[in-house]
Amino acid sequence: MKTLKYFIQTAFLLSLILMIFDSCKTSLAIKEKTGSVLWSENCSRCHYSPDPEEYNDAQWDVIAMHMRVRTNLTQEESEKITRFLQDAN
Amino acid sequence: MKKLQHSQRFRNRIKLCALFILCAVSPALKAQEEQRKTVSTHGASVVTKSVIIGYAYSDFCISPRSDVKTNFTRIGFSPTMIWKLTDKLFFESQVEFNTDSGRITTVVEYAKLSYIYNKYITIGMGKILTPFGTYTERFEAPFIERLPNTPLGFRHLEDAPNIGPVGSEMGIDIRGGFQVGDAKMNYDLYVTNGARLNDGLHEPKLAGAIEYENFFDNNTNKAIGCRVGYLPFSNSSLEIGGSVNYSKAGDAKSVYKDILARAFSADISYQKAIIPMKTLLNIKGQINYLDVDKASYLNELGTAYSFDNTSDIYYVRISLRPALIKNKYLKKVELLGRYNSANFAKEALWGGLTTRTDIGLAYWLSVSTGLRVAYEFTNYADGTTGEIYLVRFVTGF
Numbered sequence: 001m002k003t004l005k006y007f008i009q010t011a012f013l014l015s016l017i018l019m020i021f022d023s024c025k026t027s028l029a030i031k032e033k034t035g036s037v038l039w040s041e042n043c044s045r046c047h048y049s050p051d052p053e054e055y056n057d058a059q060w061d062v063i064a065m066h067m068r069v070r071t072n073l074t075q076e077e078s079e080k081i082t083r084f085l086q087d088a089n
Numbered sequence: 090m091k092k093l094q095h096s097q098r099f100r101n102r103i104k105l106c107a108l109f110i111l112c113a114v115s116p117a118l119k120a121q122e123e124q125r126k127t128v129s130t131h132g133a134s135v136v137t138k139s140v141i142i143g144y145a146y147s148d149f150c151i152s153p154r155s156d157v158k159t160n161f162t163r164i165g166f167s168p169t170m171i172w173k174l175t176d177k178l179f180f181e182s183q184v185e186f187n188t189d190s191g192r193i194t195t196v197v198e199y200a201k202l203s204y205i206y207n208k209y210i211t212i213g214m215g216k217i218l219t220p221f222g223t224y225t226e227r228f229e230a231p232f233i234e235r236l237p238n239t240p241l242g243f244r245h246l247e248d249a250p251n252i253g254p255v256g257s258e259m260g261i262d263i264r265g266g267f268q269v270g271d272a273k274m275n276y277d278l279y280v281t282n283g284a285r286l287n288d289g290l291h292e293p294k295l296a297g298a299i300e301y302e303n304f305f306d307n308n309t310n311k312a313i314g315c316r317v318g319y320l321p322f323s324n325s326s327l328e329i330g331g332s333v334n335y336s337k338a339g340d341a342k343s344v345y346k347d348i349l350a351r352a353f354s355a356d357i358s359y360q361k362a363i364i365p366m367k368t369l370l371n372i373k374g375q376i377n378y379l380d381v382d383k384a385s386y387l388n389e390l391g392t393a394y395s396f397d398n399t400s401d402i403y404y405v406r407i408s409l410r411p412a413l414i415k416n417k418y419l420k421k422v423e424l425l426g427r428y429n430s431a432n433f434a435k436e437a438l439w440g441g442l443t444t445r446t447d448i449g450l451a452y453w454l455s456v457s458t459g460l461r462v463a464y465e466f467t468n469y470a471d472g473t474t475g476e477i478y479l480v481r482f483v484t485g486f
Contacts (some may be wrong), residue, residue: 009428013403015359015372029271030323041325045360047233047485048456056142062140062173069179070226072266072275072318074206 030077037083038077046071052088060085096188098337100386129369139172143183143333144232144457153476164229167198168278175311176203199257207264217262219254219301220277220316221332222354222375224404232485235371236449237461240404241429243375249299250439251284253352253377254314254334257303258282259304262445276300277314281310284350288343289386294438297398299338299350307345312336330356338381347383367413388438396436404429408451425449425463432471441470458484 028037043049055063064082067073073081098418148163165187172180182200186193203213218226224243245256260281282303289296314334321327334356337346346379356375363370381398388394408421427447433440451464461481468474 009405012372012407014372015370015407028323030268030273044228044356045325045328047230048453050456058138059471062138062171063142065172065173065179066181068203069181069203069211069213069264072277074262074266074268074273076268 030074033080035080035082036088039084042071042073042077043067043081052085054089055085056089057086059075077088091127091331109126113416129141129470131244138174138239139170141168141170142486143169144230144483144485146231146481148237149480151478151480153363153478167230179203179205209267210291211265213264214261216259217279217281218257218280219260219281219314219334220262220264221254221314222351222377223328223330223356223358223373224299225255225257226376227358228373231481231483232457235408235451236427236447237404237422237463237479237481237483238465239372239446240375240406241443241445242377242402242431243404248292248295250287250295250400250432250433251301252286252299252379252400253332253354254281254301255377256302258301258312262310273320273325274464275318275320278315279313281314282306282308283334284338286340286345286348286350286381286384287387287396288340292387293318294467296385296388297381297396297434297437298439301380307460308339308341310335310337314352315475316460326361328356328358332352332356345384348384350382351380353378362413364413367411367414369410371408371410372402372406374405377401382453395436395438398434398437400431400433400440401427402431410451421453421459423451425451428437442446443470444468459463459483468482 030038033041039049052060060082064078064085068075068078135360143166145166146164148161150160152160152161164238165185165354167183169181169183173181183198185196185198188194197216199216199218201213201215201217203211205211216459222381224240229239229244242252243255245251258281262277262279265275272342283306284299284301285303285307286302286344287295287298313336316330316332318328318330321329330353332482334352335349336350338350339348342364354375354377357372358374359370361370361422362368378401379399383398385393385395404427406425406427408423408425410420412420414420425448427449429445429447430442431444432442435441445465445467446462447459447465451461453459461479461483463479464476465479466474466476
């Protein structure tokens with residue numbers, strides 16, 4: 001069990017180092033991102049994200065508000081993502 | 090006695106609320122089903138303003154060392170109603186029915202009315218999931234938590250010490266998110282009823298323990314807390330957060346009335362597609378630290394004692410899922426490892442260090458439905474160990 005514990009902790013540390021290096025690569029500024037990019041980057045941070053077709057436009061409207069309030073997304077991100085979901089379903 | 094009657098009354102009230110919500114929900118469910126079929130025009134928000142979501146799960150447990158070796162231990166069902174009342178007003182409420190410890194329990198997990206004041210400020214009030222760290226608010230829902238169990242100490246249990254707020258509390262919060270260059274920040278500020286100190290008069294074994302689900306305040310002091318989250322990269326892959334919570338915990342007018350509980354937390358969340366390995370990497374972690382003023386309590390023999398009342402709990406979880414490969418079975422498999430530690434105040438009657446290692450596997454049938462199995466190995470504070478195999482079937486809807 002001790003080995004397992006050290007394994008999980010070492011993996012955690014290694015991943016931390018990796019993530020710093022990896023994420024330093026520049027990606028587009030948030031302002032320039034499309035709704036679909038923002039959706040793929042933000043909506044699977046906590047859970048796997050349902051496809052746009054899973055809900056209709058009206059339902060996405062309500063869910064987007066729920067997620068904006070729950071996860072503190074910025075208004076701009078939330079609006080772009082909602083538009084993408086409603087256009088793509 | 091008074092306390093008992095009070096909690097009985099409270100429970101009855103919650104049951105009534107649950108019944109009321111269920112009655113309200115069933116026609117809505119039907120209507121929603123019909124709307125799903127008929128509404129697809131762009132911007133039809135005028136038609137559907139509420140959505141019923143939620144989750145359900147069922148647990149099975151194998152304990153090789155126990156007398157009862159196999160057990161269907163728990164089912165849970167949580168209908169959740171989310172309601173966009175206007176473009177600025179939003180209501181959310183979740184009722185949970187479960188069979189915790191062999192009893193049927195009904196709880197209002199949260200019920201919160203939020204008002205979007207402007208781009209940066211949303212104000213909410215009600216029974217709120219305390220934004221202390223991230224676990225309770227973001228990852229605890231069983232269709233989101235990828236292991237069939239919760240990290241040690243991060244789930245609210247009756248008669249167990251809380252190391253920082255876990256679960257929900259009555260109060261008010263102000264929250265929002267904004268950009269800082271290419272990075273993002275978000276904040277939550279809140280005032281709640283706050284901590285309640287167990288003075289040990291009724292349960293000497295729990296003297297000095299703190300409980301945060303204080304639905305009816307035991308003193309005039311309110312807890313103040315905040316969490317600040319920072320997402321340094323513009324692809325939002327990493328979020329680190331820090332939280333504090335200050336609260337006087339003793340009953341009004343008692344000798345403990347000035348006892349202060351200070352809780353701190355740090356959390357991390359990272360997810361990334363590792364393209365060469367065709368794998369999704371996901372890391373979550375949180376540490377809570379609680380410092381309660383020193384005080385004198387009576388043990389079971391009536392002797393006074395005091396102790397250094399500081400405790401911490403933490404977990405780190407790593408998962409890998411080869412979701413980008415072609416094999417349609419393997420891509421649904423996720424491997425998980427989590428290390429948990431609960432280090433309770435050493436000299437308290439409830440104190441000591443317990444650690445647990447969880448190794449698990451999730452098989453995803455859809456984005457929110459899956460089968461989870463895990464092996465958990467625990468080192469208890471008294472030097473004994475325990476092992477359990479857990480199976481959970483869960484769906485989010």
